[in-house]
Amino acid sequence: MEFTEYHTRLGAYVLLVDEQERALLAWWNGEGIAEPAWTLPGGGIEFEESVRDGLVREVYEETGYHVEPGALLAEHHFTARGRTFDGWYRSQRFVFEASITGGELGTTEVDGSTDHAAWVPLAELEGEPRVEIVDVALAARRQRMAER
Incomplete structure (x- = not known):
């Protein structure tokens, strides 16, 4: 399929793991289309933003x-049929390492797709509902740690 025949959604996410081996995760409410689950903090990049600014x-x-x-x-990335438009889209997602420079734990968006955020122990994550990007990020982290 040619690039002019589908929509593209850019997303940027962060994997933050603290010294206690807890990941900072956001509880995605499913937006009425899926079951709620843990996801990485991040999401869609606005038209005028750079990927890092959107992150x-x-x-x-x-x-x-x-x-x-x-x-x-x-x-x-993955491809799917659009929910809000007719046709296909490609979701291209980037996961970054990051460091916290300020703020305090608490969701600031109103009526968004995130209900809350929490530091979740990696050892307890296995049985928890989570979206695929969490597993992609954790696998990349394991690989990076093995290479060091």
Whole structure:
């Protein structure tokens, strides 16, 4: 399919894991189309934003933290039929490392797709509902740690 025949959605996410091996995650409410689940803080990039600027905005909205994006950790994409338009779209997602530079835990967006954020122990995440991007990010983290 040619690029002019589908829509593209850019998304940027952050994987933050603290010294206690807890990941900062956002509780996605499913938006009425799926079951709620844990996801990485982040989301769709607005038309006028850079990927990193969108990441900073999204992480603040969903977690209350200000972050400084670091290295690209993973890329992932999927294709699906549009919910709000007729036709196909490609979701291109980027996962970054980052550091927290300020703020405090608490979701700031109103009527959005995130109900709350929390530091979730990695050891307890296995049985929790989560979206695919969480597993993509954690696999990339494991690989990066093995290479060091």
